[in-house]
Amino acid sequence: MRYHLTMENELSALRHSTEHVLMQAMESLYPSIVKAMGPATEEGFYFDFDLNKKISEEDFPKIEGEMRKIINKDLPITSKELSIQEARNLFKNNPYKQEWLDEIEQAGQRPTVYYTGNEFVDLCKGPHIKSTGEIKAFKLLSVAGAYWRGNEKNKMLTRVYGTAFRTKADLDKYLTVLEEAKKRDHRKLGQDLDLYSFHPEAPGDIFWHPNGYTIMKELFQYWREIHKREDYVEVRTPEILTRKAWDQSGHTSFFIEKMYRVLSPDAKEWDMAIKPMNCDGGILIYKSHLRSYKEFPLRMGELGVVHRFESSGEVHGIMRPREFTQDDAHIYCTPNQVKDELKKVVDLCFEVYEVFGLKLDHLELSTRPKRSIGSEEVWKRAESIMKQVLKEKKVPHQINVGEGAFYGPKFDFHLKDAIGRTWQCSTIQLDFAQPENFQLEYVTEKGTKERPVMIHRVLYGSVERFLGILIEHFAGAFPAWLSPTQVTIIPISERQNNYAKALKMKILKHKMRVWADLRNETMQNKIRNAQMQKVPYMLIIGGKEEKAKTVSIKLRNGESHNNISLTEFTKKVQEIIKEKSLKLW
Numbered sequence: 001m002r003y004h005l006t007m008e009n010e011l012s013a014l015r016h017s018t019e020h021v022l023m024q025a026m027e028s029l030y031p032s033i034v035k036a037m038g039p040a041t042e043e044g045f046y047f048d049f050d051l052n053k054k055i056s057e058e059d060f061p062k063i064e065g066e067m068r069k070i071i072n073k074d075l076p077i078t079s080k081e082l083s084i085q086e087a088r089n090l091f092k093n094n095p096y097k098q099e100w101l102d103e104i105e106q107a108g109q110r111p112t113v114y115y116t117g118n119e120f121v122d123l124c125k126g127p128h129i130k131s132t133g134e135i136k137a138f139k140l141l142s143v144a145g146a147y148w149r150g151n152e153k154n155k156m157l158t159r160v161y162g163t164a165f166r167t168k169a170d171l172d173k174y175l176t177v178l179e180e181a182k183k184r185d186h187r188k189l190g191q192d193l194d195l196y197s198f199h200p201e202a203p204g205d206i207f208w209h210p211n212g213y214t215i216m217k218e219l220f221q222y223w224r225e226i227h228k229r230e231d232y233v234e235v236r237t238p239e240i241l242t243r244k245a246w247d248q249s250g251h252t253s254f255f256i257e258k259m260y261r262v263l264s265p266d267a268k269e270w271d272m273a274i275k276p277m278n279c280d281g282g283i284l285i286y287k288s289h290l291r292s293y294k295e296f297p298l299r300m301g302e303l304g305v306v307h308r309f310e311s312s313g314e315v316h317g318i319m320r321p322r323e324f325t326q327d328d329a330h331i332y333c334t335p336n337q338v339k340d341e342l343k344k345v346v347d348l349c350f351e352v353y354e355v356f357g358l359k360l361d362h363l364e365l366s367t368r369p370k371r372s373i374g375s376e377e378v379w380k381r382a383e384s385i386m387k388q389v390l391k392e393k394k395v396p397h398q399i400n401v402g403e404g405a406f407y408g409p410k411f412d413f414h415l416k417d418a419i420g421r422t423w424q425c426s427t428i429q430l431d432f433a434q435p436e437n438f439q440l441e442y443v444t445e446k447g448t449k450e451r452p453v454m455i456h457r458v459l460y461g462s463v464e465r466f467l468g469i470l471i472e473h474f475a476g477a478f479p480a481w482l483s484p485t486q487v488t489i490i491p492i493s494e495r496q497n498n499y500a501k502a503l504k505m506k507i508l509k510h511k512m513r514v515w516a517d518l519r520n521e522t523m524q525n526k527i528r529n530a531q532m533q534k535v536p537y538m539l540i541i542g543g544k545e546e547k548a549k550t551v552s553i554k555l556r557n558g559e560s561h562n563n564i565s566l567t568e569f570t571k572k573v574q575e576i577i578k579e580k581s582l583k584l585w
């Protein structure tokens, strides 16, 4: 989640300085504290420390009060370069700082320290603001445990999270979003709406319940529809490939720590691995026969299930599971076709975002890193094509110089959700490496053989993660076409149960997901339950409706429409579902 994009460096200096004030405040409150580390982050800052006392959120007012005293003194923040030995003496009782100093020494650098007045000092690269008085709006947020340097083998430290903004208004806005985000947390809603669960029998992997899998299937189906229209073909490649294949694509050297290795029953050491990406399998299909320029652009899609062994600290609900589905496609084309293909993918991305009411915040173009393959000329041409696409599409963007993958430049799309948070979803990546690694060829118009250009792209990214974003974006109130239950029929009394059953059968024929709530509960309870499940349409039926052969409709948003014939209802709602409308009525 990113909150601010502009003036990031300045904000980061402010936050890092606030973190120094936090350290200073805690040192004066808890003299035995040993400070370990603390950076500014995209949303604030945190401070890791070693202390033989438990800190909880109840201590925050006291700590914040101490911080305010330091801020009010408006102490200057100044830097000083030291020799390694001077720094070692300064932090002689701090094993964490000694470890940092080991690294600085090994890198042949000189350590810098930052003083706050002459009351506090820390080993730090900076940059910082000029004095503590510049801190106008800050807040401590939460406390958690954190292993020293994120390694489970190290000591567990305490981490305090906080944030700081330039103005009180900015801080308040952030806190409101944070509050709203808590209510929308996909882990909470996933449980409330019975979408999925996790079990220790498959750590980090998702068990999709009927409700959640219904939405996943709708996402797949929509994806298939638009890709068919855009002239893609769909393939399916094996889950497990040989070690040799992963050697060839370079995964065993670049990605092995995240790969599940497999031992064939007749092998002595691992000889196969579960795919962490779909590229290898797709490439083998490409190579299954000699390709011609006449087949280009060849757009080959795969809803491929991949496995990556994320550490337990990285696993995060369905946003970052270990097993997930990439809505992958590889486009093989000639150099002259690249620009058009990129533009088409960009358009497709925009079409998808609009359907979900997500807006593009900005696009990032990452260019050639220092260590890369492919000639200077090839990179230059690719980057200039990508820049032209940005210009022609007139999208807000930023260029991350030198941050592309070693095998090619890429586009990343950052989307804005309903509460203003941004998420990275789609990526489009040019690849100069794999066509070379796998000796891909095609026959040109002149009859010669050339390497094709290969584009990797995902629209949703990870479909599971995309659904996680949608859960939070819609706060669980999905548009009708995605809702696990679209219609709940609620009889006023059990005398209408038969009419309810008959209605259900009729609505099923219209291929809607309908449930008749015939439980032995009061009508009010049934309505409350449907509202909690965020069902878009409730049909309330009593004796009057049964007699007139009509329904009374209660929408999720509280709106009512009475005396509607079933035909009128199904016609209208079918249209809404077909159009994937964000409106309910």
Ligand SMILES: [Zn+2]
Pocket: 016, 020, 038, 114, 122, 123, 124, 125, 126
């Ligand atoms: Zn610092």
Ligand SMILES: [Zn+2]
Pocket: 277, 278, 279, 328, 329, 330, 456, 457
């Ligand atoms: Zn790929």
